[in-house]
Amino acid sequence: MTPEALSWVLSGTSAVMLWLMGNKTKWGPRVGIANQVLWIIYAIWTQQWGLLPGVLLYTAIHIRNLIRWEAA
Numbered sequence: 001m002t003p004e005a006l007s008w009v010l011s012g013t014s015a016v017m018l019w020l021m022g023n024k025t026k027w028g029p030r031v032g033i034a035n036q037v038l039w040i041i042y043a044i045w046t047q048q049w050g051l052l053p054g055v056l057l058y059t060a061i062h063i064r065n066l067i068r069w070e071a072a
Contacts, residue, residue: 003046010038026069032062 001009013035021028036059043051 003042006038006042006045010035010042013038021065026066029062029066029069033059033066036062 013031017028017031017035020031036055039051039055039058043049043055
């Protein structure tokens, strides 16, 4: 897979995650966490180090959301 192809996968996965979050399904944060793993791979692969702080922040938010939604 090329970085360009991965960027398409990232866009699609992000759209699915947002759709699931909007439907308030518990799968939203799970897909979000999986998507962040792909973002980490993309950032390292393309040497776009400036993406990593945002990725770490979004990962923490998805984990927080998962914990809160599992408790509900």
